[in-house]
Every structure is written in C-alpha cells, then in structure tokens.
Amino acid sequence: MSEQPLPTLPMWRVDHIEPSPEMLALRANGPIHRVRFPSGHEGWWVTGYDEAKAVLSDAAFRPAGMPPAAFTPDSVILGSPGWLVSHEGGEHTRLRTIVAPAFSNGRVKLLAQQVEAIAAQLFDKLAAQPQPADLRRHLSFLLPAMVISALMGVLYEDHAFFAGLSDEVMTHQHESGPRSASRLAWEELRAYIRGKMRDKRQDPRDNLLTDLLAAVDQGKATEEEAIGLAAGILVAGHESTVAQIEFGLLAMFRHPQQRERLVGDPSLVDKAVEEILRMYPPGAGWDGIMRYPRTDVTIAGVHVPAESKVLVGLPATSFDPRHFDDPEIFDIGRDENPHLAFSYGPHNCVGLALARLELKAVFGSIFQRFPALRLAVAPEELKLRKEIITGGFEEFPVLW
Numbered sequence: 344m345s346e347q348p349l350p351t352l353p354m355w356r357v358d359h360i361e362p363s364p365e366m367l368a369l370r371a372n373g374p375i376h377r378v379r380f381p382s383g384h385e386g387w388w389v390t391g392y393d394e395a396k397a398v399l400s401d402a403a404f405r406p407a408g409m410p411p412a413a414f415t416p417d418s419v420i421l422g423s424p425g426w427l428v429s430h431e432g433g434e435h436t437r438l439r440t441i442v443a444p445a446f447s448n449g450r451v452k453l454l455a456q457q458v459e460a461i462a463a464q465l466f467d468k469l470a471a472q473p474q475p476a477d478l479r480r481h482l483s484f485l486l487p488a489m490v491i492s493a494l495m496g497v498l499y500e501d502h503a504f505f506a507g508l509s510d511e512v513m514t515h516q517h518e519s520g521p522r523s524a525s526r527l528a529w530e531e532l533r534a535y536i537r538g539k540m541r542d543k544r545q546d547p548r549d550n551l552l553t554d555l556l557a558a559v560d561q562g563k564a565t566e567e568e569a570i571g572l573a574a575g576i577l578v579a580g581h582e583s584t585v586a587q588i589e590f591g592l593l594a595m596f597r598h599p600q601q602r603e604r605l606v607g608d609p610s611l612v613d614k615a616v617e618e619i620l621r622m623y624p625p626g627a628g629w630d631g632i633m634r635y636p637r638t639d640v641t642i643a644g645v646h647v648p649a650e651s652k653v654l655v656g657l658p659a660t661s662f663d664p665r666h667f668d669d670p671e672i673f674d675i676g677r678d679e680n681p682h683l684a685f686s687y688g689p690h691n692c693v694g695l696a697l698a699r700l701e702l703k704a705v706f707g708s709i710f711q712r713f714p715a716l717r718l719a720v721a722p723e724e725l726k727l728r729k730e731i732i733t734g735g736f737e738e739f740p741v742l743w
C-alpha cells in the first residue's frame with residue numbers, strides 16, 4: 344500500500360487573507376502533524392494551542408536562530424552576536440534584560456503621543472496623494488520605521504535609509520555566501536548603528552541607543568552585541584508591523600460590518616487590534632516559528648527525535664476551540680483573546696507593547712480620516728511578498 348504524501352507547507356491563505364482551509368482541516372485533526380517544509384525537509388507542525396505553549400516554554404527546544412548543523416541557516420542574521428533569537432538560556436536573559444526596559448508598558452506609554460502624531464502626519468500625506476495611492480509607500484512601510492527612529496534616538500530623516508536596509512535583510516534571507524545582498528545590508532545596518540552609537544557619546548539623551556551604550560560601559564554587553572541588539576530590533580520591529588497594518592486593513596475591508604462597528608464605537612480599538620492579531624497575523628504562508636529539540640521529546644503522545652524541525656504554528660493555534668469561542672468568526676468585541684501572535688515563553692515578542700500602540704494609532708482613526716478607504720484592486724491581485732516570513736505586499740493601492 345502506498346503511503347499518503349505528507350502535507351506540505353506553505354499553505355497559502357485564500358485571497359491572501361482567509362485562513363487556508365487545508366490548515367484548518369489539519370488543525371482540527373490533531374495538535375501535531377508530520378509535514379514537509381518549503382526547504383524540502385520533513386518535520387513536525389504543532390497546531391494545538393496548549394502544545395504550542397508547552398514547546399515555546401520548554402528549555403529542551405533551541406530557539407529559531409539556533410538550527411542544528413544539519414540544516415542550512417536560512418537567514419544571514421542567524422548566529423550574529425546580539426540577535427536575540429540566536430541566544431538561549433542565561434546569555435539570552437542577559438541580552439534581553441538590557442533592552443527590555445525600553446519596551447516596558449511605562450516607557451511605551453511615553454511614546455503614545457509621538458506615535459499618534461506620526462500616524463496623523465502620514466494620514467495627511469496620504470490624503471494629499473493622487474488616487475489610487477500606494478498605502479504601503481505612504482503609511483504602512485513608514486510608520487514602524489519612524490517609530491523605531493524615535494525609540495532608538497536616530498534622526499527621522501534616516502528612517503528611509505535603515506528601513507530599506509532592514510527590508511533588504513529580510514527579503515534576501517535565503518541567499519547564502521558572504522556577498523549576498525542580504526549580508527551586505529546586514530553589515531551596512533550594523534555599520535550605521537555603530538556610527539550612531541559613537542555619536543551618542545557626545546549627545547546621549549534618553550533613548551535605546553544610549554541604554555545600549557551604558558550597557559557596554561557597564562560590561563553587560565560587548566559593543567558587537569549591543570550593535571546586534573539594535574540591528575535586530577530594527578529588523579524584527581519593522582517588517583512584522585508593516586505586514587500587520589496591511590493584513591489588518593484587508594481584514595477590515597473583508598468584514599465591513601466589523602469595520603462599521605469600530606467606526607461607531609472607537610473604544611473597541613484595543614479589542615479590534617487583538618482580534619486582527621489573532622485571526623490575521625502577519626505571515627507569508629510559512630505558518631509559524633521554528634524550534635529544535637536538543638533531546639528526544641514527546642508532544643501530545645508523538646515521539647519527536649532530537650535535532651528535528653518543529654514548527655510552532657502560531658496562526659493555527661488561534662483556531663483552537665478549547666481556547667477561543669467560535670474561532671472562525673472575526674469578532675472585534677471578543678472578550679477573551681489569549682492569542683499567541685506574539686509567541687510565548689522566553690522569546691516572546693519584546694516589542695509587543697509598541698506594536699500594539701502602533702496598530703492602535705492606525706486602526707483607531709484611519710476609517711474616521713478616510714471613511715471610504717478601500718482597495719483599488721481585487722484582493723487576489725495584490726502581490727504577496729512570499730520571500731519574507733511576515734509577508735506584506737509589494738504595493739497596497741487604495742482609494743478613499
């Protein structure tokens with residue numbers, strides 16, 4: 344009897360936005376599945392909510408940035424000192440503790456007015472464009488980059504430069520060899536940060552680069568680690584947020600009644616953002632974050648040998664009915680929403696409060712500012728950026 348072929352990733356969303364029916368069917372069939380990854384390797388895909396949380400908080404698993412030697416690293420930034428997902432245990436805690444205060448709820452709250460002002464300024468610029476206009480070019484790509492400049496304490500005018508580099512790092516991450524475009528961009532980004540950190544010695548003020556310099560001076564990190572921490576934050580904090588703005592808008596276009604509900608009651612914005620994150624998180628169909636068990640482990644009764652690939656299917660966990668009532672319904676008033684879009688455990692998203700603030704700034708007022716905002720093309724005509732894990736689109740043409 345011939346064996347069934349393995350389910351294969353990616354499982355693309357329907358029209359870029361609705362969850363893949365194949366993914367939903369597999370998820371409903373059990374919490375862990377043997378699958379084939381886009382790289383051709385076989386491994387496991389964890390789609391159960393509890394099982395995902397257990398893997399993400401279990402020290403038996405190495406983080407995404409520490410693949411076993413058998414797997415070719417798929418990103419130039421893996422192994423770079425200071426890149427948080429390439430460190431584990433005490434080393435990871437030491438480095439994360441240096442940047443975590445800059446992302447605390449209290450520090451992020453202080454940025455709220457600035458983030459609102461950046462959003463308002465970009466809305467004005469978008470409104471001044473001839474229609475249709477590319478919302479990516481005028482809003483989604485810029486807003487996270489401008490917010491990160493404020494956080495880092497670098498000039499606003501630099502945002503286009505470093506956002507371009509961060510984009511290049513992510514876009515070409517499958518290339519290998521020392522002269523790949525991605526590696527060059529990563530090196531250029533690090534050189535840029537090295538220069539900015541030197542400038543901060545003369546003009547410190549209160550920002551993340553100054554915190555990083557202090558950590559170097561106090562012997563908590565090497566200069567190379569501090570540079571890697573800053574560069575990693577730039578890359579991790581940019582593309583994910585760009586894509587989430589775009590997927591969130593698609594979600595709202597797709598569900599006009601929920602959009603009207605939000606316009607009618609702007610106090611729903613916090614819950615709306617959580618629901619967007621739950622049901623339409625950024626993603627290009629690779630469907631999760633990787634972990635590597637260092638020893639043999641058992642997940643939901645399935646034996647998984649050491650050094651295998653275990654993909655934790657964060658988007659799939661959002662449809663686990665053990666944790667979400669009517670999970671396939673997009674409901675911006677959902678009360679209980681413990682989604683895992685920001686992951687869980689020691690590597691959960693350090694920038695989650697900032698990401699929420701940025702998304703609130705967009706979804707809290709964009710439909711008031713542009714009541715007739717809509718896509719200028721059919722959703723299926725948008726070109727998904729398939730080569731980067733967070734997805735997002737080449738262009739996002741809109742009318743209003």
Ligand code: HEM
Nearest residue numbers: 407427428579580583584587632685686690692693694698
């Ligand atoms: C909607 C936007 C965002 C989403 C959905 C998101 C999602 C995630 C996820 C799923 C991880 C876990 C990766 C893993 O466990 O392998 C992560 C980690 C991380 N994120 Fe975010 N993120 C977002 C925005 C941001 C922002 C705005 C920043 C900073 C400015 C940021 C910085 C980071 C960093 C530095 C890590 C690595 C943490 C560690 O390994 O300790 N992210 N993010």
